[in-house]
Amino acid sequence: MFRQLPAKLHNLHLPLQLRLWDGCQIPLGPDPVVTLNIKDPSLIAQLDQLSLNLLGSSYVEGRLEIEGSINDVIRLADDLCQALLGDRENEDLPLHEAHDKATDASAIAYHYDISNDFYRLWLDRDMVYSCAYFETGKEDLDQAQQAKLHYLCRKLRLQPGESLLDVGCGWGGLARFAAREYGVKVFGITLSQAQLTLAQQRIAEENLQDRVNLKLMDYRDLPQDGRFDKVVSVGMFEHVGYANLPLYCKILFNAVRPGGLVMNHGITTLHTDGHPANRGAGQFIGRYVFPHGELPHLALISAKLSEAGLEIIDVESLRRHYVRTLESWSARLETQLDKAQSLVTEQTLRIWRLYLAGCAYGFRRNWINLHQILAVKPFADGSIDVPWTRADLYRDLLR
Numbered sequence: 001m002f003r004q005l006p007a008k009l010h011n012l013h014l015p016l017q018l019r020l021w022d023g024c025q026i027p028l029g030p031d032p033v034v035t036l037n038i039k040d041p042s043l044i045a046q047l048d049q050l051s052l053n054l055l056g057s058s059y060v061e062g063r064l065e066i067e068g069s070i071n072d073v074i075r076l077a078d079d080l081c082q083a084l085l086g087d088r089e090n091e092d093l094p095l096h097e098a099h100d101k102a103t104d105a106s107a108i109a110y111h112y113d114i115s116n117d118f119y120r121l122w123l124d125r126d127m128v129y130s131c132a133y134f135e136t137g138k139e140d141l142d143q144a145q146q147a148k149l150h151y152l153c154r155k156l157r158l159q160p161g162e163s164l165l166d167v168g169c170g171w172g173g174l175a176r177f178a179a180r181e182y183g184v185k186v187f188g189i190t191l192s193q194a195q196l197t198l199a200q201q202r203i204a205e206e207n208l209q210d211r212v213n214l215k216l217m218d219y220r221d222l223p224q225d226g227r228f229d230k231v232v233s234v235g236m237f238e239h240v241g242y243a244n245l246p247l248y249c250k251i252l253f254n255a256v257r258p259g260g261l262v263m264n265h266g267i268t269t270l271h272t273d274g275h276p277a278n279r280g281a282g283q284f285i286g287r288y289v290f291p292h293g294e295l296p297h298l299a300l301i302s303a304k305l306s307e308a309g310l311e312i313i314d315v316e317s318l319r320r321h322y323v324r325t326l327e328s329w330s331a332r333l334e335t336q337l338d339k340a341q342s343l344v345t346e347q348t349l350r351i352w353r354l355y356l357a358g359c360a361y362g363f364r365r366n367w368i369n370l371h372q373i374l375a376v377k378p379f380a381d382g383s384i385d386v387p388w389t390r391a392d393l394y395r396d397l398l399r
């Protein structure tokens, strides 16, 4: 059997071993910390086209079992793919699909409506499902998510009595926080019924119904009359798709009043043409995690915001913060696999384990990034009314 393996596998020095369906063990280097337990003999024939997509989907479909810590599995799977493929990126440009409301609604339900209790297991207490902000590096996830919410509100320069639109409000963590801590009125939208149900429950528990109004609504149905003082979109624009980015940006522009601020916080990709730099990981994510998700480069979303009429006044990369956030989510899930098993299907759990640890790895490797882009809608005469420096953002921040 050893001789049937691709020649390149014979000279590896990875702490990894293969175990075949007949029990035969094939070390690919000394002191293995990970075992890939191959259940399906036909996988051997596919080893010369190995990719993270092939390994990931084989695990999800039960053709492959993994032994070892999830972080070691991801790292060594990537090392293995790199050893066999070199640095050749084995993906064509991803398809940029037409996104209609029905397709997007079913893609959102697929990801977000799996079980609130499952997400509660590993998210922070406010169930904020986006990159946290680690001011000192010593905080836990709850503290880092609270700091992120503060940071967003500060960047938006929220003032009591203002109106805030939260596009893609998730479980309502930011909406409740902004209303409670900054005294604003929030209108938030999500496409996930499960998120909305729990968010509304939490709003009622905090008696915030008069200040926070969340709805099941597609961003394409938002009011376009400039009624909001501020607009925020956090971890949402990854679902929009290339074809609709101009429309999305125009909708943000039309929703905010002249002089108002818009914050777009989301994941961007490394290459300007959008092709993924990740040995098949992007294909896996598109197939099993975020169907119809599309990551643009910073330059593309910046161009579309500008073309819509918004002036970009501040851009910040939070890539390292997302590594930590994802490491934390993944570690919390890994320590509660038994509970997780009772909340979602075996296949879903396998997908989410790979996705959380894999995305931490992807951010660490700089395959993907997280950018906060702050923009302003200038008044008709081109003037803007924002502080001359960023000093106010940091004053008294470390509470």
Ligand SMILES: C[S@@+](CC[C@H](N)C(=O)[O-])C[C@H]1O[C@@H](n2cnc3c(N)ncnc32)[C@H](O)[C@@H]1O
Pocket: 104, 108, 112, 127, 128, 129, 130, 167, 168, 169, 170, 171, 173, 189, 190, 191, 192, 195, 217, 218, 219, 220, 233, 234, 235, 236, 239, 240
């Ligand atoms: C990753 S979650 C982020 C949630 C929240 N902003 C947070 O930081 O916790 C993405 C959110 O975008 C919403 N979303 C995605 N596509 C949408 C669309 N077409 N219209 C409205 N909301 C959408 C999802 O329903 C979900 O609430």
